[in-house]
Amino acid sequence: MNFEQINLHLDAYKEHDQIIDAAQFLIHSFGLEHENFGGFGFREELSPNSMLLTAEGELGKPQKVMIPKNLFDFDLSLVLNMIAHEMLHVRQKAPGQVIEDKNEREFQAYSEMLFHKIFPQIPEVTDFHKKFFGNKALEYYRRMGEGSALQQKYVEQKIEIEHLTNSLP
Known part of the structure; x- marks a missing residue:
């Protein structure tokens, strides 16, 4: 799937306010899944022009990635890098490989x-x-x-x- 097709999918998710489903779609489409991933949740939006994502959970336990509802109002390349950053934290906090x-x-x-x-x-x-x-x-x-x-x-x-x-x- 190319970027144009991915953006079309994301637009459909956004239109139906399915932000978590859109994030799930991205981690699946870009092979970011990990067994220590405990799902997505929502966090407070910082502002219309800045975002913060976090991986939350105890070291060695499943991590929940918290995203703002306005995540997909930002450039897709930036969003993907931000999600990948948190998915790396998910791996870093996994049992047997905790940093x-x-x-x-x-x-x-x-x-x-x-x-x-x-x-x-x-x-x-x-x-x-x-x-x-x-x-x-x-x-x-x-x-x-x-x-x-x-x-x-x-x-x-x-x-x-x-x-x-x-x-x-």
Whole structure:
């Protein structure tokens, strides 16, 4: 299915106020499912021009991804990247593969939004959003602790992110 067809499906879901069904359709269409996914729920909308999604649940337990009702008022590439970010958190919090450190989880998720190594089917976002996501990744990298073992683990990815963000207009 191409982007045009996906947008037509999403428009039909939106027309019938089936936002959760639309989100389910996207994770199925883009192969984002995971056994630790506990479904979607609604969270408060921030504003007409910003959105926040979260993966909620105890580490090692199913995660519910909370989405705003206005999720599909935004650019589809951005929405897909935001959902993929949360679906990576679903995996990171799954039994047997829990990543305890929040900074590490966020660094990995923001890196994924830039390079799509885990979810190669997710489209790229605008340079503006790449720069934003890159800066967020670097912020979480800094929070890992100067010279820490965790920073050392991700030093090559950090350099890759810096090269990307510095090359953007």
